Amino acid sequence: MTLIGPSLMCADMGNLQESVMRLDRAGVDFFHLDIMDGSFVPNFTMGPDLIKRIRQFSDKPFDVHLMVERPEDHLDLFIQSGADMISIHAEATAHLQRSLQKLKNDGIKAGVALNPSTPITELEHVLDVVDYVTVMTVNPGFAGQSFVPLMYKKIKKIKELIQSEGYQIDIQVDGNIGFETIPGVLKNGADMLVCGTSCLFKNDVLLEDAVGQLRAFLE
Numbered sequence: 001m002t003l004i005g006p007s008l009m010c011a012d013m014g015n016l017q018e019s020v021m022r023l024d025r026a027g028v029d030f031f032h033l034d035i036m037d038g039s040f041v042p043n044f045t046m047g048p049d050l051i052k053r054i055r056q057f058s059d060k061p062f063d064v065h066l067m068v069e070r071p072e073d074h075l076d077l078f079i080q081s082g083a084d085m086i087s088i089h090a091e092a093t094a095h096l097q098r099s100l101q102k103l104k105n106d107g108i109k110a111g112v113a114l115n116p117s118t119p120i121t122e123l124e125h126v127l128d129v130v131d132y133v134t135v136m137t138v139n140p141g142f143a144g145q146s147f148v149p150l151m152y153k154k155i156k157k158i159k160e161l162i163q164s165e166g167y168q169i170d171i172q173v174d175g176n177i178g179f180e181t182i183p184g185v186l187k188n189g190a191d192m193l194v195c196g197t198s199c200l201f202k203n204d205v206l207l208e209d210a211v212g213q214l215r216a217f218l219e
């Protein structure tokens with residue numbers, strides 16, 4: 001089954017409790033929480049205290065996407081905030097294997113995020129400690145960016161790599177995932193859709209029955 005994960009930075013950040021509860025009731029599969037440090041990407045979003053604050057409003061997995069330099073310095077903070085899954089950018093650390101191993105040891109689902117131009121060879125020597133790969137289908141930092149067309153082929157290549165090595169690793173796609181791009185990402189092997197302004201939200205507002213319409217589109 002294709003998993004739907006709203007990107008909460010696209011929701012009404014002034015009333016995340018209501019957004020989380022509405023999305024939970026609507027039956028989303030996970031929540032995607034974008035963390036930005038103004039250095040790895042030129043933007044800031046939320047932090048561990050906000051994650052801790054909204055944790056109580058849903059039991060669905062919290063997927064924390066760390067768009068930060070040296071993520072290894074901050075893993076415990078986000079684990080303690082209530083993260084169930086954490087993706088770290090291969091481009092942001094000299095210690096990818098060690099960081100992923102730590103997440104696994106701490107019972108957290110470990111993800112590797114790859115910017116559009118980052119080759120998939122970054123995955124080769126960590127496949128045994130990866131639970132999911134976050135394929136950035138836009139250049140990270142802001143919602144509403146344009147899909148990078150070569151990412152369709154990249155998703156396919158990652159799927160082939162995972163299957164040829166015999167691992168069970170999900171492929172998450174993140175950025176401009178909407179009705180135009182979903183058929184192509186699914187055809188090439190995506191399993192988890194991070195959904196923001198391209199299908200669930202408009203001007204920070206959750207569209208009426210957006211999850212239901214997306215679910216129907218996926219059938």
Ligand code: DX5
Binds near residue numbers: 009175
């Ligand atoms: C961008 C973030 C995405 C983004 C998705 O850097 O990682 O999660 O919020 O928003 P849309 O779907 O509008 O691209």
Ligand code: ZN
Binds near residue numbers: 007034065194
């Ligand atoms: Zn993200």
